[in-house]
Amino acid sequence: MLRDHALLPADRRAELPRNRAAVLRWLETASLPLADLQEAGVLRRGLDAISVTFAGKKAAANTVLRKREVLNHLLELAVEEKVLPSNPLREIKWTPPKSTEAVDPRTVVNPRQAGALLAAVSYVGRSRGPRMMALYACMYYAALRPEEAAGLRRENCQLPDEGWGMLTLEKARPQANKRYTDSGEAHDERGLKHRAERETRPIPIPPVLVAILREHIKRYGVADDGRLFRTAKGRPYTASAISRIWQEARAIGFGPEQAASPLAARPYDLRHAAVSLWLNIGVPATEVAQRAGHSVEVLQRVYAKCVEGQALQANNKITAALDD
Template identity: 45%
Template sequence: MKWPNASAKHRAGIAEALVVVMTALVTTRKGRPKPAILRLALRSWAFQMVKDDEGQWAVRKDVVDPPDDISAALGWVAAHSLKVRDLAQSDNLRPALEALSLKLNGRRAADNTINRKLTVLSNALRYAVERDLLTTNPLSRIDWHPPQTDDEVDFRYVPGPNLARELLAAVNAQGPRGEHLHAFFGCLYYAAMLPSEGADLRKGDCRLPEKGWGELVLAGSRPEVGAGWTDDGKPYEQRGLKRRARRSTRSVPIPPALVALLRAHIATYGAAPDGRLFTAVRGGRIRSTEYTEMWQEARRSALTAPDVGTPLAKVPYSLRHAGISLLIKAGVDPVEVARRAGHSPAVLWRFYAKLLRGQQQQANDLIDVALGE
């Protein structure tokens, strides 16, 4: 029901959650396949869809014959899974709640992960109600609550302007590929872009004057996901901006530092035939594995030895946090910060509340001036 209109990442996320709960919703462990085989069978065959000969979406296992071990695992779980109506009994549903609370190693999962998987389970049970397989969503009657989440960014580990520049320089120092991706990382910081937006940035999106501020008009993104989850079988998905209407754009003013980076990049490398500025070595989409490895090398070069082992600037996404934090600390109106970052004001407050509250004195000073006048 969800698959046709869901993004590739959302499809994969739904499957991941269903795999976790499905392995718990069985009547016995006798004859259970090896856990890795069972998870693979569920994720890549039972919960993945492909186009059939008539061009209609169908469950993969119903279109393509799985290998023998996968087929045996699917047969076992089909024979021993609970009936949907059995989930009305709390004793049958609680093991699924316990399963989605844990990692594969048995340790507690992150709060956001638990809540995300719980949402998928709840949606599945609501759909069972819609299909008259259950009378009510049984989760509402179970005395079990997901953990409270704290979405605020931990600013102890967000790089400040000086460290951000040192990290960008450390990327640039990594030979030809570092030089090619220098401006890519610059976009994450100076324009607070998502990595998937940087991967789709095109020459035509850029307004780069010789002097002063420029502008990026962002129209799309290329989130990376496995080929089995996309409509066309590619390992990435061409999409519009995150949480925006399909054809919407977002204008982001960019400071002279980024204008210079992008002008130099275009002068040296030009653009791909489709206009993209940043590509893999052989042309396609730059892969997260490549730029993440480059980022880790930059951390080892720019950070002190003790800091390398901390979450300080741990992932490339840290540059986006740093860029948004810089705008807030500079006193930019929060609504404008949210617009540039592609957030709603509510989301901005949820993640950056500590910083925004810290700007109250500056706001009070402005009001004092206005009252004095």
């Protein structure tokens, strides 16, 4: 109700049934005035509230930090609109929960496992899996984010008959509620993450992905706007559909123990597997960062636990130095 009505501009609000209108009136009367957030006790109760789940259990650290950031943005807007004299959140001494950005190595598949999963996607449903296999392949072989794959167009692809090809990313299509997008569509075009609005990102792609994309285009064509990936009715794939098909593929491609493990639990883990592979085979961090759309600093922090063999190399170097 809040997302579909109360928090939207008036011209985008859905019609509110009578029973829900009564609930909304109760929410309005039961809610505290915004000015009350200037009281430390009230603000602390708010921070306590975003630190637990609806079931009353401790929320994940990243979830708490994200909600705290949203609260901070709202308070900054209130200051900008002259509703509050200052942001009271800055005056609260609150210790945020410790979070980690590091990728869990248990989620990272090796090339053989990735190949088995991509093959398994082709067996999901009559046409859903086969139409989506190339999308997942882009996440693994080119380390694309799901929204980057969703925005991929034929004009972005150099797919030679032989050898390596090239993807030149320029747009992403993240999913949102269509009432919150300017286009009125569930997917809105945006610039690339961590990039200026018109900046592109070239990604060399191996022959195996070139072949997969050529076959996909031959079999399914492209949308009117050149997009490679869409449903049989021409609609973009939703995040829930991408996740659902992936879970079905894991059940086909993995044994019971692997299917119950964190290994490639999410489609996004294919991207993590790609970056981890590049780092482990010795591709320079600067090149990996460029292809993945990260800074080198973020890359090394996020994937530190996925780089294997460094401890042994370090031990050998120390041994050699001590023997001199």
